[in-house]
Amino acid sequence: MQDKYYELTITLDDNFVDFIADFILNIYGEGVELGKGRIIVRGESDLTFVKDALVSLAGTLGESIKMDYTLEEKENVDWIKTYQESIQPIEAGKFYIFPSWYEPKEDLINIKIDPALAFGSGHHATTFSCLKAVSTYVKPEDRIIDVGCGSGILGLACKKLGAHVELCDTDPLSVESCKENFELNEENYDKLWEGSIDKTQGTYDVVIANIIADVLRFIAKDLKSATKEDGYLILSGILDKKEELVRESFDDLTLENRILMDEWVTLVYKKEAHG
Numbered sequence: 001m002q003d004k005y006y007e008l009t010i011t012l013d014d015n016f017v018d019f020i021a022d023f024i025l026n027i028y029g030e031g032v033e034l035g036k037g038r039i040i041v042r043g044e045s046d047l048t049f050v051k052d053a054l055v056s057l058a059g060t061l062g063e064s065i066k067m068d069y070t071l072e073e074k075e076n077v078d079w080i081k082t083y084q085e086s087i088q089p090i091e092a093g094k095f096y097i098f099p100s101w102y103e104p105k106e107d108l109i110n111i112k113i114d115p116a117l118a119f120g121s122g123h124h125a126t127t128f129s130c131l132k133a134v135s136t137y138v139k140p141e142d143r144i145i146d147v148g149c150g151s152g153i154l155g156l157a158c159k160k161l162g163a164h165v166e167l168c169d170t171d172p173l174s175v176e177s178c179k180e181n182f183e184l185n186e187e188n189y190d191k192l193w194e195g196s197i198d199k200t201q202g203t204y205d206v207v208i209a210n211i212i213a214d215v216l217r218f219i220a221k222d223l224k225s226a227t228k229e230d231g232y233l234i235l236s237g238i239l240d241k242k243e244e245l246v247r248e249s250f251d252d253l254t255l256e257n258r259i260l261m262d263e264w265v266t267l268v269y270k271k272e273a274h275g
Contacts, residue, residue, distance in 0.1 A: 008047040009070045010039045010054065016065050020054070027053055047071060092128045093135025095157055100184070109160045112184050113153055126236040129259040129266035130154050130210050133234045136257075137268060138163050142205035145226060147197045148215070148237075152178030152189075154208050159187045163206075166191040168199065196222070203228040209235055210266075213242035220249040229273035232256070236266040243267075 012020060014037040021039055024032055028050050031042035041047055051069050058065055089098035096108035104110040134154060138144060140162030146155040149167035155178070159165045167189055169175050175194050182189055193199060197207075197219060207227045209216060216223070216235055227233050233253065238246050243265045247255070250269055257268035 003076055004073050005042055005044050005076045006047045007072050007074050008041040008050055009072075010041070010067050011037060011070075012039070012065060012067045013037065020057075020065070020067070023057060024050060024054070044076075090128070092131035093133075095131050095135065095160070097131075097153065109157070111153060111156050111160065113151060113181055114184065125261040125264040126210050126238075126266065127153060129261050129264065130208060130234060130236045131157055132259060133236075133257065133266055133268050134158055134161070134206075134208070137232045137234065138206055143202075143228075144206045144208065145197065145200060145204045147207065147209040147219075147223070148174075148211040149178050149192075150174050150210070152181045154210060155189060156181060156185055156187060158206070158208075159189065160185075165189045166200065166204075168193050168195055168197065170194065170196055197226055198222050200226055202226075204231060206232045206234065209233075210237045212237045213239060213246050216246050217249045224250070224253065224271065227271045229271055231271050233269040233271065234266065235269070236264070238265040238267065239263055240265050 010020065017034055017037065017039060021032060021034055024039065024041060028041065033040040041050055048071065051071055054067060058067055084099065084101060087099050089096060089102050091108060094109050095111055096105045097111050097113055098104065099114050100112050134157045138158050138161050142163040144158040144163045144165050146165065146167045149155055149169045152167060155165045155167045167178055169178065172194050175192060178192060204226055205228055207223055209223055216238065223233060235246065240260065240263045246267065253269035253271050255267060256270045259266040
């Protein structure tokens with residue numbers, strides 16, 4: 001790895017970001033990051049040629065696209081090492097979530113997660129609140145489904161409590177990440193599939209869905225029908241300003257608990273037995 005790298009920052013009207021990024025990718029195919037009203041290009045060789053090409057393009061287009069450029073030479077940092085050092089273990093409910101470069105804790109249930117840059121290492125408020133809810137509502141031998149499982153952290157927590165666990169996610173990368181994290185913790189799941197809860201058979205003692213408010217509303221019927229009578233439904237990923245909309249979709253169930261953390265809400269419902 002070289003000691004230095006080059007970084008070219010282009011600031012421009014946000015409407016043109018995609019158009020200019022496409023142009024850059026045709027002449028330089030790596031290290032391009034898009035932001036609001038800016039593009040950052042990184043590389044180990046001098047990027048003056050990219051800047052010159054953009055100046056030339058802007059000239060061809062007349063005054064329609066205005067761009068400002070900053071070209072800097074920077075210290076090359078070991079990003080992975082820096083990132084690892086920034087990840088701290090956390091305690092949530094009965095659980096201790098820690099990356100593999102830390103030691104487990106004796107008095108808590110240990111879950112080892114090496115956070116990729118993906119969601120679900122326990123640090124986000126929704127995951128943290130769900131771990132607290134799982135600590136309270138999941139019992140040994142319960143049948144559980146984790147819908148939108150992401151890293152698999154919530155399913156793993158249920159498994160560590162002695163439950164039978166099924167998981168699903170519509171994102172194939174999450175399904176892979178989930179498999180890896182179960183292997184890392186030497187645990188097994190009952191089923192794991194790419195897709196959503198509509199592909200399941202039977203019912204569950206606890207249904208967990210840490211997704212986003214709009215998706216929770218969209219799949220509300222499936223979530224409810226998958227929950228056993230007297231079972232629990234743990235819903236999370238809900239921004240407080242969307243809470244009422246979610247509640248409307250689940251108002252036929254009994255709200256048992258509401259956990260607010262930062263601006264995120266986790267709702268725990270019970271499906272009362274009828275008759």
